[in-house]
Amino acid sequence: MAINKANNGWLVDSQPGGRGGKRFRKTFKTQAEAKAYEAWLTTQVNQNEKWQPEKRDTRKLRELIDLWYSHHGSGLKAGANTYSRLKLACEAMGNPVADRFTVGTFATYRTTRLAAGITPNSVNREHAYLRAVFNELRRLGIWKKPNPLAELRQFKIEEKEREYLTLEQISDLLEHLAVGSNRHTVMIAKVCLATGARWSEAENLELKHVRNAQIQFVGTKSGRIRTVPIEKQFEKDLKAHHDKKETSQRLFAYAYSAFRDGVDRAGITLADGQLTHVLRHSFASHFMMGGGNILVLQRALGHANLTMTMRYAHLAPDHLQEVVKLNPISALTLR
Template identity: 65%
Template sequence: MAIKKTDAGWLADLQPGGRGAKRFRKTFKTQAEAKAWEAWLITQINQKSDWTPERRDTRKLSELIALWFSHHGSGLRSAGDTLRRLKAMATAMGDPVADRFTAEVFAEYRTRRLAAGITANNLNREQAYMRAMFNELARLGVWTRENPLAKVRQFKIQESELSYLTTGQIKALLATLMDARNPHVRLITKICLATGARWSEVEEMRISQVRDGLIQFARTKSGRVRAVPISEYLAQAVQEHYREKGNGDRIFGYAWSAFREGIDRAGIALPDGQMTHALRHTFASHFMMNGGNILTLQRILGHQSLTMTMRYAHLAPEHLQEAKMLNPLRQVELEGAHHERGATGTEGQTA
């Protein structure tokens, strides 16, 4: 702390909280006024703890990301991918000092990304990663301020129609894949259609996951283990494929590109972002159309929330059928038909 004479007067340059804390500067006409203000400021800080300015956090955003990964993130299933995304975000924002990373800084970053063609869905995912990181750092005591993204609302996403294959398209696709050079693509496709599993879950399957007429999926997006029954024919096909083409304990090799080529050759058009995932939508859609139970479907797909599974509920044969009988127009029509029958009956008696 210092009080010194300047051309403008007596400058009081004070930093009561020490290095990194807020600095106070004020110029006075006389040295006595400057000293009186210094004494008053110190009294305020000593007597009112809530008045004491919060010390600055001069760590870089990248340092907080490294701490999060060291203390928590490294234990996540998708640790590497999440770390890569967070680092890329920090770099794109200029790696700001921690206490200068604000909702406005993130909003400006998000606007630039949106203008560059990044989808709102991806931006919502990035926001969720960063917000979750600050929440975890706060739980660990590494971050003591408010979460900078706590009040930032995500973009509202217009729900897109989930595309699924018809029975005819499934037949055409499987026939096309018979001629594929990739030896794995057809059987992977069939397992996805039979179990509703994600492409990556099947592509990375180990032979130990197939036993007693079940496929047990452990490396799942939600981290939960789930088991789905398969037909005896499909179980035998998996065993035979492993004996002939397996590698170590893995049953399949990579086949995503071969699947995309098969979709093109079969003349099937799919929405952007729903290539192999269309197989999962196809399983769920046909499951509901064939009278399946929505809660059973939730367990098969491994959804943590029923809200996700409810996207397929409208395909159930009985879905909202009450609307045909309980709507007000139906009641009017029934009353009209009743009056017409009554009138016809009366005329018949008179005749």
């Protein structure tokens, strides 16, 4: 702190919080006023934390990730997998000191990931994981500073066309699955096609989940239980398929590999990542093409919001039909 005589009075040039603290410069007419102001500044620093220099958070990023998993992530369905991904990303970034982890740190990391051939969608997922970590730690009171990734925008991903099977392809596929060595494959596929279930949801069904012409899906991606109606004959077929000696309370044994073999035998070519999921897309696509209600489809698929289900809206028979009648070419034809 210093009080110096200036041309127009007495200048207080003070940094009461010490190095790194806020600096104050103010001129007074008299030396007494300057000393009183200096004393007031000292009092404020001692009583108000906002006036004190910002304290460093010397914890490493890995420690924050560990705290997130301990206090929150361990209770999530996919928490262990997310935790593993976060640790790998942290290691790749050199495990920086927490308060030196900035948007620039992650931006540099994701640029390196893209250069290594990692897809933008995967990089966006890592971004979302890390951002969620800081958000949750703030809610827990473990992290006091702003979320360093809060303002960083994710890469815009071009929406891919969702493949679905025609009725002819579905019939052909079921025939090839039925002659395979795994008797469960065709029935699991039928569950997916009849209800829109994910392969894992159908594959893990137990006998108790099928009753009253309904299938109850538990252990879903969203964590919510959902119930979808089925035909009574299909319910009988599922119960007749069950062999307690073979699979205990489960309806089916694992059959993912057998499904892939069946797709190959049927000569169906699918995009990467669309193997069993094509069944779910086929259910949703045929549902909409048949005139189904988009809200009913949302509930059947278990989508958390309608935005995800709207990807199938264009398949509805009346989708944008006004365009056919109200375009200028049609108007010219009617003249």
